[in-house]
Amino acid sequence: xxxxxxxxxxxxxxxxxxxxxxxxxxxxxxxxxxxxxxxxxxxxxxxxxxxxxxxxxxxxxxxxxxxxxxxxxxxxxxxxxxxxxxxxxxxxxxxxxxxxxxxxxxxxxxxxxxxxxxxxxxxxxxxxxxxxxxxxxxxxxxxxxxxxxxxxxxxxxxxxxxxxxxxxxxxxxxxxxxxxxxxxxxxxxxxxxxxxxxxxxxxxxxxxxxxxxxxxxxxxxxxxxxxxxxxxxxxxxxxxxxxxxxxxxxxxxxxxxxxxxxxxxxxxxxxxxxxxxxxxxxxxxxxx
Amino acid sequence: xxxxxxxxxxxxxxxxxxxxxxxxxxxxxxxxxxxxxxxxxxxxxxxxxxxxxxxxxxxxxxxxxxxxxxxxxxxxxxxxxxxxxxxxxxxxxxxxxxxxxxxxxxxxxxxxxxxxxxxxxxxxxxxxxxxxxxxxxxxxxxxxxxxxxxxxxxxxxxxxxxxxxxxxxxxxxxxxxxxxxxxxxxxxxxxxxxxxxxxxxxxxxxxxxxxxxxxxxxxxxxxxxxxxxxxxxxxxxxxxxxxxxxxxxxxxxxxxxxxxxxxxxxxxxxxxxxxxxxxxxxxxxxxxxxxxxxxxxxxxxxxxxxxxxxxxxxxxxxxxxxxxxxxxxxxxxxxxxxxxxxxxxxxxxxxxxxxxx
Numbered sequence: 001x002x003x004x005x006x007x008x009x010x011x012x013x014x015x016x017x018x019x020x021x022x023x024x025x026x027x028x029x030x031x032x033x034x035x036x037x038x039x040x041x042x043x044x045x046x047x048x049x050x051x052x053x054x055x056x057x058x059x060x061x062x063x064x065x066x067x068x069x070x071x072x073x074x075x076x077x078x079x080x081x082x083x084x085x086x087x088x089x090x091x092x093x094x095x096x097x098x099x100x101x102x103x104x105x106x107x108x109x110x111x112x113x114x115x116x117x118x119x120x121x122x123x124x125x126x127x128x129x130x131x132x133x134x135x136x137x138x139x140x141x142x143x144x145x146x147x148x149x150x151x152x153x154x155x156x157x158x159x160x161x162x163x164x165x166x167x168x169x170x171x172x173x174x175x176x177x178x179x180x181x182x183x184x185x186x187x188x189x190x191x192x193x194x195x196x197x198x199x200x201x202x203x204x205x206x207x208x209x210x211x212x213x214x215x216x217x218x219x220x221x222x223x224x225x226x227x228x229x230x231x232x233x234x235x236x237x238x239x240x241x242x243x244x245x246x247x248x249x250x251x252x253x254x255x256x257x258x259x260x261x262x263x264x265x266x267x268x269x270x271x272x273x274x275x276x277x278x279x280x281x282x283x284x285x286x287x288x
Numbered sequence: 289x290x291x292x293x294x295x296x297x298x299x300x301x302x303x304x305x306x307x308x309x310x311x312x313x314x315x316x317x318x319x320x321x322x323x324x325x326x327x328x329x330x331x332x333x334x335x336x337x338x339x340x341x342x343x344x345x346x347x348x349x350x351x352x353x354x355x356x357x358x359x360x361x362x363x364x365x366x367x368x369x370x371x372x373x374x375x376x377x378x379x380x381x382x383x384x385x386x387x388x389x390x391x392x393x394x395x396x397x398x399x400x401x402x403x404x405x406x407x408x409x410x411x412x413x414x415x416x417x418x419x420x421x422x423x424x425x426x427x428x429x430x431x432x433x434x435x436x437x438x439x440x441x442x443x444x445x446x447x448x449x450x451x452x453x454x455x456x457x458x459x460x461x462x463x464x465x466x467x468x469x470x471x472x473x474x475x476x477x478x479x480x481x482x483x484x485x486x487x488x489x490x491x492x493x494x495x496x497x498x499x500x501x502x503x504x505x506x507x508x509x510x511x512x513x514x515x516x517x518x519x520x521x522x523x524x525x526x527x528x529x530x531x532x533x534x535x536x537x538x539x540x541x542x543x544x545x546x547x548x549x550x551x552x553x554x555x556x557x558x559x560x561x562x563x564x565x566x567x568x569x570x571x572x573x574x575x576x577x578x579x580x581x582x583x584x585x586x587x588x589x590x591x592x593x594x595x596x597x598x599x600x601x602x603x604x605x606x607x608x609x610x611x612x613x614x615x616x617x618x619x620x621x622x623x624x625x626x627x628x629x630x631x632x633x634x635x636x637x638x639x640x641x642x643x644x645x
Contacts, residue, residue, distance in 0.1 A: 043379040043627050061642045123508075129515040147517075150501045228504065233496055236641055247349045248456075249634035250356070250379070 036256035052257035062241065062258070066265055069238040072152070073220040074269070076159045080167040080216050081209065083160065088171035088208075089201070093180070104172070107165050115162065119229040122158050123149060150232030158226045163219050167212040174208030175201075210277070210284035214270055221266050238262055312338045315565040318354065318363040320552065321345040323420075325585035332572050339565045348372050355382040360558030365566040370551040371622040373408040373416045379627055384558045385413035390567040393417065395574050400591035404553055407624050416553035417570070418591035420582070423540075423619065424458045425547035427513065427528035428520040431537040436520045438544045439466035443495035452512055453522040455502045455641055457633045458548060462522065463488045465545040465620065472623035481629070485636045493643040502641075506530075513538060526587030529606035540610035546618040551591055 039051035056062045091103045110118065125131045126148035136142045148154060182204070186196040202209070227237035242262065245255030274280060317324055324343040332341060344363070346354065351368050360382040368376070377383050393401060400418040408416040428436035433447060439462040442451045453459045464471040464484055474481040500518050503509040506527045512518045513531055525547070528540035554570050556563060573582055576598060579590040584600040589607070592598070599607065 043375075044381070061638050064642065127511075127515070128517045147500075232501060233499060234641070234644055236638075241638070244634060244638070247353050249630050250349075250352065250376075251631060251634075252356075 032256045032259060035253055036260055038253045040251075040253060046253075052254040053261070055254060056257060056261060061236075065236045065241055066238050066261065068236065069221055069262075070265060070269060072156060072159075073217050073266075076156055076163065076220045077213050077217045079156065079160050080164045081213060084164050084167035084171060084212070085205075085209075088168045088175055091168070092172045092175035093178075093183075107168055110161070111165060115223075115225045116229075118162065119158060119226050122154070122161075122230060126154060149230065150235075152231070152235055154230045154232075155227050155235055158230045159220050159223060162223070162226055163216045166215045166219060170208040170212045170215070171205060172208075174205050178204050206279065207284040210274070210279050213273065217270065217273075218266055221262065312340050313562050313565050314340045314342055315365065315562050315569055316363045316560075317341060317343045317365050317367075317569070318346055318351055318557070319343065319365075319367040320347065320586070322585045322587075323367060323552070323582070325581060328573065328578060328581050328585075331578070331581075332569065335572065336565070336568060339562075339568070341569070352376050352380070352382070355557050356380045358559070360384070360560070362559075363557045364560040364562040365569060366555050366557055367419060367552050368416075368555060369622065370404045370407050370416065370418065370553050371624050373553065373555055374410065374624045375627045375630075377408075377410055377415055382558055383415045383555045384560070385415055386417060386554075386556060387563075387567075388414060388417070390564075391417055392571045392574060395592045397591050397593050397595060400551055403621060404551055404591075408553070408555075416555040418551045419554050419570075419573070420586060420588040420590050420595075421549060421551040422588040423525045423542065423547035423549045424462075425523065425525060425528075425543050426520060426541040427523045427531070427538060428541050429513070429516070429535075429537050430539055432516075433519045436541055439463055439522070442520065442522065443491070443498050445498065447519055448498050449500050450517075450519045451498060451521060452500055452503050452509065452518045454504070454509075455637055457637070459492065459522050460485065460488050460633055460636060461548060461622075462543060462545075463491055466543070467491065472620070475623055475626050475629065478626070478628060478632070482632055485632060489636045489639050492640050496640070496643065525607075525610070528610070529587045529603055532606040532609065533602055540606070542611060542615040542618070546620040547615065549619040549621045551621070552588070 036052055037048055037050065038046040039049040041047050087107070091100055091107075095103055113121075123130070127133070128145045128147040128149070130148070132148060133142075133145045137145060178201070182200055183196055186200045191199065222239060224237070224239045224243065227235060228240055231237065238258070239262070242255050242258045245251045245258055274284075323345075324341070329341045329343065333339065344354075348368050351366050352372060355363065355366065356376075359380075366383075373383065396418060400421060404416055404418045405414050408414060426436065426439065426442070428434075435441075436447075439459075441447070442453055461471045464474075467487065469484055471481070471484060474484050500512070503512065503521065506524070509521060509523060509527060510531060513521060514535060520541075523540070525540050528538065531538040532540070554566075556566060560566065572578060574590070574592055576592075579592060579595065579598045580600060583590055583595075583598060583603060587603060589595045590598060596604070596607065
């Protein structure tokens with residue numbers, strides 16, 4: 001009797017999650033798999049085959065774009081970690097109880113505005129006739145207007161700005177749990193600042209670092225608006241490629257294949273990252 | 289927690305929606321931004337109180353993608369361009385034939401009506417009628433680029449870093465014309481068309497260094513043009529007309545090889561549920577006083593007899609500043625896109641985007 005009730009409540013609690021996973025994640029993805037394995041031979045005629053994946057391999061433009069997207073996303077992840085770690089450390093360990101909430105809120109505020117508006121904000125600041133360029137001219141540092149927009153550096157910067165919060169939050173929550181006594185002990189035992197950071201703080205924060213990096217990397221590789229709006233003439237992003245296949249070229253089959261390739265590629269990068277850093281999902285993400 | 293007042297309001301709102309679904313017909317319109325001005329929708333609902341109009345704004349590609357996803361369900365009237373009916377119907381079966389006897393075709397300009405009919409007839413059935421037409425071409429700031437006149441001028445080193453274009457099929461076609469070719473004639477022989485596309489791609493890759501940025505929508509194009517960051521660009525005529533209202537130096541320039549003309553049509557999605565309401569809307573927006581309201585909102589010219597004269601004054605001024613009669617006679621209407629061409633053009637555009645200077 002007792003165990004039946006337990007089981008029932010478990011099922012009831014688990015049901016919404018299971019429904020969500022099955023109906024909104026697994027089923028659509030199965031549909032996409034089927035779609036990606038259809039080859040169009042004539043109008044309204046399709047055949048089963050791997051043609052869409054073979055097309056991807058045979059066309060350097062596609063895999064170059066994927067590699068570009070991947071490497072830029074890794075760069076964004078590293079930058080977000082380098083910039084986010086000191087901020088998180090300050091919020092969790094150095095800031096006083098009361099300012100901590102305020103600082104956290106400051107990090108959150110940009111998220112209240114949509115991606116699109118934030119991208120347009122950057123455009124207003126960085127364009128040739130924008131705020132930065134006008135200011136530099138006014139201050140006499142440059143004589144000609146400068147275009148800051150439409151290049152890869154702007155894209156990386158815009159992406160770091162968009163995702164950095166997702167690095168800071170897990171880092172703060174792990175660092176928050178660290179006992180200050182551990183750092184003190186490190187110093188007492190003769191370690192300098194760098195040693196303490198390397199031997200004590202970073203290992204302790206590892207679960208936060210790993211989960212932050214995974215979230216940030218996935219978000220960056222899958223982002224669409226920022227790279228499209230801030231990017232220049234040569235900056236292709238893989239999600240743009242997928243959109244083009246689906247919408248402008250009416251080629252859902254190859255769009256679906258591209259979607260899977262992106263998923264496989266990002267999963268591979270995450271797996272490699274875990275292997276190289278000697279971490280596992282179980283003792284990092286699950287803990288943070 | 290909902291306050292009782294809010295809760296009551298919510299329930300009332302729910303009841304209202306269900307009530308309107310029960311008594312009235314809903315006309316679900318899938319059209320371009322600005323093609324269903326609020327003023328007209330209100331007027332239509334006053335004339336036909338039992339019809340509620342729901343509008344979804346989209347563009348050619350997304351309209352087809354949306355209808356394809358549902359096999360033509362979810363909307364009662366769509367407005368793709370005339371070249372997007374034939375192959376979309378052949379490939380995805382998303383439209384249903386129109387009953388021309390229910391449409392007031394007498395008011396339509398004969399050349400447009402016949403052109404659209406010829407483009408969209410499959411097995412003797414007509415799938416679309418014309419609504420409004422406009423062109424794609426160039427715009428230039430006459431104060432700084434007075435001699436700008438052809439597609440090729442976008443790549444003129446004189447304007448290095450000061451021109452823009454949208455990386456879509458229009459620029460491929462325009463560039464082909466500027467090279468002395470007729471891309472639409474090449475549609476019949478796809479191998480020949482591929483060879484032409486390759487040459488166009490080479491030309492546009494070479495041109496890349498001259499371009500400041502590829503614009504993506506009317507807003508970023510307008511901002512670049514008004515700020516003077518670019519002096520000339522490939523454009524839709526309606527965008528150029530809007531800018532003319534703010535700066536009289538910015539005019540639409542029909543390319544010397546002819547501006548590319550499109551006609552946006554009315555087409556019935558295959559599983560549409562309110563055909564009668566759709567026909568009522570079509571006839572309603574073709575009434576002269578409604579044409580002026582519509583054109584004021586869209587900047588496009590209605591495909592009715594005397595459509596040019598029905599433009600609001602400011603738009604008419606912009607059109608006459610841009611077009612001579614010879615330019616109108618020289619219009620190149622987009623030809624039907626045969627199956628497969630979208631893929632070829634898409635690949636070419638990707639090649640151009642990925643190329644480094």
